[in-house]
Structures are given as structure tokens and as C-alpha cells.
Amino acid sequence: MGVTLPALTPLEDSLWLTLCGRALDNRAPHPILADATADEVVRTVDYDYERLRIGTNLMINISLRAKKLDEVTSRFLARHPDAVGLDLGVGLDARLRRIAAPPTVDWYDIDFPAVIAARHDLIPSQPNAHAIGADVTDADWLDAIPTGRPAVVVADGLMGFLSHDEMVSLLNRLVSHLPRGEMVFNSYTRFAIWAAKHSRGTKSVADLIKFPGFDNPREPESWNPKLQLVKEILLSREPEVAQFPTALRTYYRLQAHSTAWSRKGTIVLHYRF
Numbered sequence: 025m026g027v028t029l030p031a032l033t034p035l036e037d038s039l040w041l042t043l044c045g046r047a048l049d050n051r052a053p054h055p056i057l058a059d060a061t062a063d064e065v066v067r068t069v070d071y072d073y074e075r076l077r078i079g080t081n082l083m084i085n086i087s088l089r090a091k092k093l094d095e096v097t098s099r100f101l102a103r104h105p106d107a108v109g110l111d112l113g114v115g116l117d118a119r120l121r122r123i124a125a126p127p128t129v130d131w132y133d134i135d136f137p138a139v140i141a142a143r144h145d146l147i148p149s150q151p152n153a154h155a156i157g158a159d160v161t162d163a164d165w166l167d168a169i170p171t172g173r174p175a176v177v178v179a180d181g182l183m184g185f186l187s188h189d190e191m192v193s194l195l196n197r198l199v200s201h202l203p204r205g206e207m208v209f210n211s212y213t214r215f216a217i218w219a220a221k222h223s224r225g226t227k228s229v230a231d232l233i234k235f236p237g238f239d240n241p242r243e244p245e246s247w248n249p250k251l252q253l254v255k256e257i258l259l260s261r262e263p264e265v266a267q268f269p270t271a272l273r274t275y276y277r278l279q280a281h282s283t284a285w286s287r288k289g290t291i292v293l294h295y296r297f
């Protein structure tokens with residue numbers, strides 16, 4: 025079926041990697057995330073996902089990290105039905121449809137204007153969802169977000185594309201604009217950044233990666249004194265590993281014995297402020 029998408033830059037195009045990862049997971053016999061909307065969007069635009077060469081390991085990592093981000097977000101929103109939620113670098117993800125947020129929550133999807141325009145045609149709208157077309161490194165887009173309400177900020181696949189200074193400045197602006205809340209994003213150690221720049225599955229985004237990575241999950245606490253680590257979620261230690269295909273399950277179970285080794289893979293970092 026034909027949908028005319030706006031022309032996307034290579035950075036905006038990175039959204040296909042994560043979207044297709046979740047769509048392929050949905051088609052697997054035992055999906056980790058079961059994101060039917062991702063599958064539907066990929067089918068609607070008839071995107072040629074095969075050229076991304078997403079292997080099983082990458083597909084599982086993309087889907088499981090999204091699931092962990094969803095879990096933190098929906099737990100926060102269940103405790104704070106008056107909250108605002110922000111999804112930074114949302115791409116064509118429909119997180120709000122997955123997490124069943126209370127209708128009293130105001131949810132903000134933020135990405136470059138062309139991506140927000142593409143969402144308009146592809147993602148069914150929801151009454152409490154708002155879209156902001158902006159570069160998250162700009163200062164003024166936060167003016168559209170209400171202050172005075174608890175906030176949960178989620179970023180899936182964004183941080184790798186920010187420089188260290190851009191990330192520090194973004195986190196500081198969020199923490200000074202929002203009174204209190206939680207922040208959760210997938211992060212990378214220095215090794216994981218090196219691996220993302222050299223792996224076949226992430227070849228399509230390798231040249232766009234600006235983030236140097238950090239090894240100590242407490243490092244952001246030194247960027248802003250209000251940020252406190254709640255949990256470093258190492259995917260190798262999550263219960264869903266039991267659902268992985270045998271060879272991957274064996275690998276991840278071995279990896280789980282070592283924090284240093286587990287940190288070489290996908291990490292989800294959860295902070296409060």
C-alpha cells in the first residue's frame with residue numbers, strides 16, 4: 025500500500041532500524057515485545073527491512089530494551105496519573121499504545137519535524153498524545169511541556185546520536201524544566217559504542233554515532249546533582265532471557281555472571297530527579 029513519506033535525512037532514517045527490529049520480533053514465534061503497530065507500519069510502507077540485515081541478536085536487543093523502557097514508564101505513570109510523559113527521538117514508535125497510560129496523562133512525542141509529519145500519516149492518534157517537531161538539542165521546545173507535574177522521560181535509541189556535551193546539556197535542561205520525575209534510556213559503554221560502529225547489524229547508523237559512551241552508570245549523577253541512579257538494567261540478567269533461542273540463551277546466561285561483560289551489551293539506565 026502506498027504512503028508518501030517525507031524525505032528523511034540519514035539521522036532520521038535511523039528510525040527504521042529499531043522499528044523493523046520490533047516488527048520482526050512481532051513476527052517471531054515467541055515475541056519478546058509483540059509490537060503489532062511496528063509490524064503494521066513496516067507493512068504499510070512496504071519497507072525493505074532485509075537490507076538492514078537485522079540478525080536475531082539485534083532484534084532481541086531492540087525489543088527487550090523497548091520492553092524494559094516500557095515497564096519503567098508504565099510503572100511511573102500508574103503511580104502518577106497526573107504526570108506528563110516525554111518520548112525523545114520517538115521515530116515511528118507507538119510506545120503510548122503499548123503502555124496503556126491513564127487517560128489523565130499528557131504524552132509528548134518529540135523528533136525532527138519530518139519524522140513527526142510521517143507519524144501523522146502512520147500512527148493512529150490518541151486523545152492525550154501531543155507531537156513536537158524539534159531538534160532535542162535546541163533549547164526552546166521544552167517551553168511546550170507543562171511544568172508543575174511529575175514527568176517521565178524516555179529515550180529509546182537516541183543517545184548514541186548525541187555528543188557528550190549535547191547529552192549533558194539535554195539532561196540538565198530537562199531536570200531544570202521538570203520539577204520531579206524519572207528518566208530512562210538505553211545507554212552504551214565505550215566498548216558498546218565501538219561495537220556499534222563496527223557491527224554488521226548497525227552498519228546503517230555507524231557513521232552517525234557521536235556519543236563516546238560511559239562505563240559507570242553513576243556518571244550522570246556528576247552532571248546534575250538532582251539525578252540519582254535508580255537501576256542499571258543489564259539485559260543479560262532479565263527474565264526474558266529464558267525465551268531466547270538456545271545458543272543466545274546460553275551466551276546471555278554466561279554473560280550474566282559478569283557485570284563487566286554484561287555491560288558490553290545493551291544497558292537500560294533508570295534515574296530519578
Ligand SMILES: C[S@@+](CC[C@H](N)C(=O)[O-])C[C@H]1O[C@@H](n2cnc3c(N)ncnc32)[C@H](O)[C@@H]1O
Nearest residue numbers: 036038039042113114115117135159160180181
Ligand atoms: C534509532 S531511532 C529510534 C527511534 C525510536 N525511539 C524507536 O525506538 O523506534 C533514533 C531517532 O532519534 C531521532 N533523533 C536523533 N537525533 C535527534 C535530535 N537531535 N532531535 C530529535 N530527534 C533526534 C531520529 O530522528 C530517530 O527518529
